[in-house]
Amino acid sequence: MSLEVTVVGSVNMDLVATTPTLPAPGETVLGHGFSTVPGGKGANQAVAAARAGGRTAFIGAVGSDGFGTELRSALELSGVDIDGLRTVPGPSGVALIAVDDAGENSIVVAPGANGELRNLTVEDRGRIAAASVLVCQLEVPLLAVLEAARAAREAGTRVVLNAAPARELPAELLSLVDLLVVNEGEARTLADTEATDPGSLIDALVRVVPHVVLTLGGAGSVYGDRGGRRETVAAPKVTVVDTTAAGDSFTGALAVAWAEGRDLPEACRWASAAGGVTVQRPGATSALPGRAEIDDLYEVTYP
Template identity: 45%
Template structure:
């Protein structure tokens, strides 16, 4: 945070989902019609929104979460873990549906398959965003994903302050309105999401995707490439940078993209330029895959510096 900045603003407001992750380890994922045996069930706090807010808070960001959970054990687990990490949860609404749940299978290589039941996340409405106007106004950066209704994302875009930067990870991917695309600074996508958005116009590989994505309207684009790092494209400078990831032993990729996006959004809010912020985020993402789970794997600043 800059010394002359008012200290009553949040570095990052995450508007997004909060899920309970129900995780089972498997030797291999089942084929259609097949049953496989797995490990004991583990229940973890998750959801892309809650993951990002917790990841940013663990790095030291002043973070708030605007989300909806059910009035149930899963919802209480989510609120407790956010508060324990130092996230401001005044914007978390309770009730309207059961807490969202993600059913996750993880194989020995660390790859995962996920089925999401949105639950209360699907009841986070544009009206909820309008009521939270003071929270939006108090944020340097707002990060959104697509595990909440698209019209709620669009209302977040419309309701943000004039100097508030918007970071969007369109996951799970869906068609994006022009007003949402135009607000993205950056649009953060993995390879699957980039291909989805570009459709038949997707060229060969990330170096072709980045300018094609920029042509759709976002001010900047970041393509995450897993172990290969990230590609950063900025319409203001015309630059295209490939940032290499540190070599690490990957144990579990769950939540690594959320840790990356949270770190990127936080550093942008601190005043880093996009390339600096993405270079830091690549290191955070790499640190996150070296431990199991989503939120449990998110590193502190000290752990990132040690990488």
């Protein structure tokens, strides 16, 4: 088995309500739509990678409920190898998502089965070793992420960590990461700083990881490495409908581009095109683009 990307991470059913404005604390607002959409940062990134053309495997856990069956099917239909997806007793993970008319969102995640992802199997380690790139996030137990990163280092597989949701991380895990993908808030948490300047944030982070991509939403992203290279990547100019899965689309496409041999600044441009397609339509998994769509926006945005 030869893989471009193996993803270890979360899979949720997203319960999405659309509303004119996001509620303030203590406020109730009347929404105008509701849907259930397969999601979870890990699953989104796996589907994003598969649709971007990468041979992709997913390692995660769903519950024994109806959502678990739907989530398993959605991953398989998207072309993701799900032999590493286990079923555990109890509920699957869910995310409660509110999306306003400007495309901004707020999200509450109940981990469910994701919290039971532990102890990688021999087969899981094989999937990691077979990949060019391992992608992890922080919606599953930290021990599972650490174990996966150790397995990748032993096998010579490069490790991409999307350090979301934001939290402090052990030095051992950071020492195993080749590429860190973070937004500004996550970067400040890891760097333990109040700095807001992208250059300062990257300077702080490359002390602990060799490569960093700092995502800036509609302002694009900045790549930096320990050698002092810094490159700003502008975001495509598109009409934003829903930003829910934009970061996951970016990360999945970035992993594929890096696995295929593009240098990281160029991979960031291609990944930005993937995110740019994603934000133009609603939903999480359903919004993730295919390779041809990414290529089309890439060629228009970065001629």
